[in-house]
Amino acid sequence: MITSVAKSRSIPNVVIPGSRAFFSTVVGGVRSQEASQSSTASSTINEEGVWSQFDKRSESLKIKNPILRNELLHGIDPAKGPLTLKKGLSKMKYTSPTGLDEVFPLAYNFLQETAKEKYSQVTEIESQIAAETDEAVKTQLLKKKNQLIIDAEKFNPEVAYKAQFSNPENLNLDELVYQYYYKTKNFEGFNKMLLMQRIEQLHVLPDAIPTINPSVELKVKFINESGVNKYITPGDILSSRATSKPPIFQVNYLNIDEALKPSDKFTLLVVNLDHPNTKTNSYDITLNYGVKDVSFQHNNQVLSFDELSQGEFAEYLPPVPEKNSPTSRFVTLLLKQEEGPLATEKLNFNRKDFALADFLTENKLVPVGINVWRSKWDGNVKNVREMYGLPNGRVFHRVRR
Amino acid sequence: MLTNTIKLQSGLGLSLSQRIMPASASISSMMAGTISSQFTRGKRTKSKSTMSQGTQRVVGQLSVMSAARKQPLRLKLTNEDLVRHQVVHNAWAMLQKQKRQVREEKLTKQFEAMQSAMEDLKHGVEDGGVLFGFGSKFEKTKKRVSLELRVPTEYPPNQVWNHKYSKSD
Known part of the structure; x- marks a missing residue:
């Protein structure tokens, strides 16, 4: 009986604003010239919809270049050619796919209407949140609201263009939709996989911490007069000259469900997992850098020297690996302080033999971000030792002397 | 030699x-x-291959062609047009999704209505389950077209009359 109902096609058309024109254009196939002319005349994008209103929405959701924006919304002018192609010949040769310009406005208006519905749901949820007193229900509603905001914007062509083709470092990651794109495409799609592969292969897990599922992207960069100023790839072997001055960090907080709070405090640690200890015939963990009570106001934030020096409880000691000792792993950890700010006098640690696990449990620190680089002895280590007033290094031999 | x-x-x-x-x-x-x-x-x-001659010819022709020409032509779009294409694609997918939801909702409602009607027949009507049995009768035979029916043809069949016909067939 059910199948017979399905076959009889008695279901009324779905009432979706703007959908009929879209449907008939796409399904109707070849139309008469008059009809197609009338459709092209009527099908223009609605520039007074939610995606064109910037009084409540952020300006970062808009493409700034007016020519590019015009091309994206109204199609490429065949006389001028696409802006993104550079060569004149390529510009001349290029033609847009047949029918795209006709069907785009219908699709755009249709998606914009659904976005409008999503935004009206958002305002509804906002009023619910304001009236709600139960915290658990509130967080549930907040999650739903965040998802709705992402759904309302993710099909917006301007947003999709910026998320896919602009420099990810320039994306405004405080906008949920950009955070969503960055998280799925850049972080979970590549950077996180690479990071996890490196920290597992180098046995940072479980040598430093038992395990981690990073919800925060922690990027490390060494700024030098002569070096290449780029964020390191996890596991890179860096020269002692490059690491002679403290690094700067960039943090991308990518937990969409739980918003970043400026009141949250974090601790940054740089530890060396491979400091040789001849007495125990093993390796010690040493603390090379420790900063506490770091807070983030917004995403994509770069922690500069000034901000770091305020909460510094262990000054930066550059990597100075011993000659002939194995390559050392330097792990950077971003830890969330569960119990607010840390008191400096209560911090109990030994830099030369750093009990990392105990330090984390004592101070209730939860690892949220991680990165790793490697260092080994090179000719410049001696200079770095002199720079920081460190004693002469040891030299290891095949047979211990 | x-x-x-x-x-x-x-x-x-x-x-x-x-x-x-x-x-x-x-x-x-x-x-x-x-x-x-x-x-x-x-x-x-020595014949090396067990392939047929035709297949061998095609393999030979393909082997001299460059790899690039064997691939299907890629649709080259600029970034702008790619995003415009994605918009159309997403709109179409969303429209289909909305239609599917409406249809599924309707079918679920119909199924539930049928189920409640059958429940009524089973327990609500006191006729010893006659109507329910009639409504939920399951046909045993799969032959839905009776043997008496025949596709009209221009000529009479080879076997003009089935003398041994019985209704139970």
Whole structure:
């Protein structure tokens, strides 16, 4: 009986604003010239919809270049050619796919209407949140609201263009939709996989911490007069000259469900997992850098020297690996302080033999971000030792002397 | 004889396969212990493939074609047009999704209504389950077209009348 109902096609058309024109254009196939002319005349994008209103929405959701924006919304002018192609010949040769310009406005208006519905749901949820007193229900509603905001914007062509083709470092990651794109495409799609592969292969897990599922992207960069100023790839072997001055960090907080709070405090640690200890015939963990009570106001934030020096409880000691000792792993950890700010006098640690696990449990620190680089002895280590007033290094031999 | 043949071939500037094939053939025959007295250049001494001739021809043609030409043509779009294409694609997918939801909702409602109607027949009507049995009767036979029916044809059938016909068939 059910199948017979399905076959009889008695279901009324779905009432979706703007959908009929879209449907008939796409399904109707070849139309008469008059009809197609009338459709092209009527099908223009609605520039007074939610995606064109910037009084409540952020300006970062808009493409700034007016020519590019015009091309994206109204199609490429065949006389001028696409802006993104550079060569004149390529510009001349290029033609847009047949029918795209006709069907785009219908699709755009249709998606914009659904976005409008999503935004009206958002305002509804906002009023619910304001009236709600139960915290658990509130967080549930907040999650739903965040998802709705992402759904309302993710099909917006301007947003999709910026998320896919602009420099990810320039994306405004405080906008949920950009955070969503960055998280799925850049972080979970590549950077996180690479990071996890490196920290597992180098046995940072479980040598430093038992395990981690990073919800925060922690990027490390060494700024030098002569070096290449780029964020390191996890596991890179860096020269002692490059690491002679403290690094700067960039943090991308990518937990969409739980918003970043400026009141949250974090601790940054740089530890060396491979400091040789001849007495125990093993390796010690040493603390090379420790900063506490770091807070983030917004995403994509770069922690500069000034901000770091305020909460510094262990000054930066550059990597100075011993000659002939194995390559050392330097792990950077971003830890969330569960119990607010840390008191400096209560911090109990030994830099030369750093009990990392105990330090984390004592101070209730939860690892949220991680990165790793490697260092080994090179000719410049001696200079770095002199720079920081460190004693002469040891030299290891095949047979211990 | 053998050395002569090889010299002759290498001096003629033949194609690679022609140059190698007879030589390898003669070497293999030498290895087997028989040296053929009559040697014909370019003649296959052993059929290598079990493929049909047609297939072999296609394989041969494909092997000389560059890899790039074997791939289907890629639709080259600029970034702007790619995003515009994505918009159309997403709109179409969303429209289909909305339609599917409406349809599924309707079918669920119909199914539930049918189920409640059958429940009513089972328990609400006190007729000893006659109506329910009638409504939920399950046909045993799968033959839905009766034997008496026949597709109209221009000529009479070979067997004009089935004398042994019985209704139970």
